[in-house]
Amino acid sequence: MLSLEHVQAWYGRTQALFDVSLEVAPGEVLALIGTNGAGKSSTIRAILGLVRSKGTVVMYGTDVSNWPTHKRVREFDIGVVPESKSLFSAMTVRENLLVGQSRTASRNLDRAMAAFPMLESRLATDVGALSGGQRQMVALARTLMRDPRILLLDEPGLGLAPVIVDDIYARIRDLLTPDLAVVLVEQSAARVARLADQVRLISIGRSGDQVAAADADGLRRLETIAFGG
Structure with a gap:
């Protein structure tokens, strides 16, 4: 509480x-x-x-x-997804997801991909090359991987x-x-x-x-x- x-x-x-x-x-x-x-x-x-x-x-x-x-x-x-979406643009999606995580955090990578499947094909892509909606998905996935x-x-x-926001909110609800x-x-x-x-x-x-x-x-x-x- x-x-x-x-x-x-x-x-x-x-x-x-x-x-x-x-x-x-x-x-x-x-x-x-x-x-x-x-x-x-x-x-x-x-x-x-x-x-x-x-x-x-x-x-x-x-x-x-x-x-x-x-x-x-x-x-x-406490997991925080700030308005600024503090990601590392020059690092890949995979690197952003795993940075600062424990050695066992890779176990949660599959769960993150299941929640945001469009990121799976972009794991080797620099975050700076993603769309705004995709970057927000990375920020959310990284936070939720910390349980x-x-x-x-x-x-x-x-x-x-709006359609991207609706999709993100639906995925957050599924992960609660x-x-x-x-x-x-x-x-x-x-x-x-x-x-x-x-x-x-x-x-x-x-x-x-x-x-x-x-x-x-x-x-x-x-x-x-x-x-x-």
Whole structure:
């Protein structure tokens, strides 16, 4: 279980989060929606301990609020797919998938190829030669090969064609396990409905209403609150 209670966060003297609370259980996907600058990505950074913050961050029963980032990631097997898709463009797909992995990580390569079959024929291709959608698949496959207990996805579909995003989200859903808690940052409530279990509004650095992803009326209400219309 991952939970945040009344979290505040700052970049220098600028306060980005004022009061964010949320909870996501193992086997569950919680999507955070809101406008640009609402605090969604800052919430991800607060979970990781990458920003100065107050409040409580609990991971599987342990208060990690004062833990450094590397300890949180190591102790709780946190997988992160940031908006920047931090891959090595001059390295091949295979090298990107295996970099930093343990000696036994190659066992997970077959699973990654099964999840993203179009990458199998490109294992020897430099990542810089791939399309945006293929690079995102590499980033996701590399993270999931580490068997994370907490997965943080910061707008994984940013800049990609809707059909590619739908395919990526469907593959993420197929890879979910009962032990994996997922926080997904998105702007489209309709899109996350295909992947998330719960959807929570983040607005002006504060957590707002939360609805079930299957609640179409609730999703429309959150979008109206977030984006107007």
